[in-house]
Amino acid sequence: xxxxxxxxxxxxxxxxxxxxxxxxxxxxISAAADLKTTFFVFFPIWFHLSEAVGIxxxxxxxxxxxxxxxxxxxxxxxxxxxxxxxxDFYGITTPPVIRQFPITCxxxxxxxxxxxxxxxxxxxxxxxxxxxxxxxxxxxxLTARCLxxxxxxxxxxxxxxxxxxxxxxxxxxxxxxxxxxxxGMLVAESFEHxxxxxxxxxxxYIGTILFLFGFALGFYLLLKMLGVDLLWTLEKANKWCERxxxxxxxxxxxxxxxxxxxxLFGLGLGLNSPMYVESCKGKQGQWLTFRLxxxxxxxxxxxxxxxxxxxxxxxxxxxxxxFCKSTCAHVCAVALIPYCISRxxxxxxxxxx
Numbered sequence: 001x002x003x004x005x006x007x008x009x010x011x012x013x014x015x016x017x018x019x020x021x022x023x024x025x026x027x028x029i030s031a032a033a034d035l036k037t038t039f040f041v042f043f044p045i046w047f048h049l050s051e052a053v054g055i056x057x058x059x060x061x062x063x064x065x066x067x068x069x070x071x072x073x074x075x076x077x078x079x080x081x082x083x084x085x086x087x088d089f090y091g092i093t094t095p096p097v098i099r100q101f102p103i104t105c106x107x108x109x110x111x112x113x114x115x116x117x118x119x120x121x122x123x124x125x126x127x128x129x130x131x132x133x134x135x136x137x138x139x140x141x142l143t144a145r146c147l148x149x150x151x152x153x154x155x156x157x158x159x160x161x162x163x164x165x166x167x168x169x170x171x172x173x174x175x176x177x178x179x180x181x182x183x184g185m186l187v188a189e190s191f192e193h194x195x196x197x198x199x200x201x202x203x204x205y206i207g208t209i210l211f212l213f214g215f216a217l218g219f220y221l222l223l224k225m226l227g228v229d230l231l232w233t234l235e236k237a238n239k240w241c242e243r244x245x246x247x248x249x250x251x252x253x254x255x256x257x258x259x260x261x262x263x264l265f266g267l268g269l270g271l272n273s274p275m276y277v278e279s280c281k282g283k284q285g286q287w288l289t290f291r292l293x294x295x296x297x298x299x300x301x302x303x304x305x306x307x308x309x310x311x312x313x314x315x316x317x318x319x320x321x322x323f324c325k326s327t328c329a330h331v332c333a334v335a336l337i338p339y340c341i342s343r344x345x346x347x348x349x350x351x352x353x
Contacts, residue, residue, distance in 0.1 A: 077111025270334025
């Protein structure tokens with residue numbers, strides 16, 4: 001593994017030496033590839049245009065990130081920004097100098113990359129959804145083939161950019177980002193054939209959430225009793241990160257887990273609420289004006305939720321509040337906002353009559 005890691009550090013060093021002018025671009029790509037973009041931007045747009053695609057986006061993102069957490073705990077992957085300081089591979093020679101950035105110092109293990117796994121899974125869902133809708137009636141036309149090719153070329157361009165950004169930022173080794181892309185696509189493809197998620201009951205959502213949390217917590221406690229600390233990376237992040245403020249609590253494994261489970265719970269609550277049935281499943285739910293209004297309002301409200309800072313001085317409290325915040329935000333996007341807009345349009349229509 002040392003040879004593989006050293007080759008990865010060389011790749012990071014090469015990118016930083018030759019493409020430092022693209023620093024802002026790599027930072028933007030890495031930030032945009034975070035699953036927050038899916039939850040707070042892609043989801044409300046897709047959900048109010050096509051509920052099935054929006055639901056699949058959430059399931060793929062949440063389950064994919066859960067698998068990513070489990071894989072990371074099993075594989076014990078290093079990260080370049082701390083490995084280069086701790087390894088004996090270079091002996092008496094000077095190791096390559098690699099820079100750190102505000103989003104370099106993630107606190108979890110590095111393999112596979114969560115950013116590339118999430119990005120490939122989410123974009124795979126969106127590309128296949130577009131293809132199924134735009135090419136359904138034109139499978140054999142030249143335009144259809146060109147459009148199919150353009151969509152997949154765009155997909156791979158995004159994945160290459162995300163991979164390069166994670167390596168440039170010294171957050172991952174190349175083999176970690178490649179395995180992340182492949183894993184994300186496998187998760188997304190699996191959900192193309194799981195139809196039960198579209199009409200899942202609230203009981204099904206709660207059962208899934210309890211299983212995901214119980215398995216992760218049980219796995220963590222079991223290995224801890226065996227003397228294996230799955231949070232071993234926290235010490236390395238705090239030790240080797242250049243600036244303490246770059247170590248963020250929301251990058252810890254349990255922080256992302258509870259955020260994601262809160263989002264899944266919010267989706268389940270919203271879909272199984274009378275407000276959703278009355279607004280989105282009624283006559284008004286087919287109106288373009290209604291759907292566009294829901295998208296705009298949801299993006300605004302979710303942005304407010306996302307910008308609300310939680311207290312970080314107490315870790316356990318942060319986890320609980322993160323779960324509640326994610327749940328409330330997506331109940332609003334799925335049920336409350338459509339219900340309010342539906343009532344507003346109904347009142348307007350009533351006055352016109």
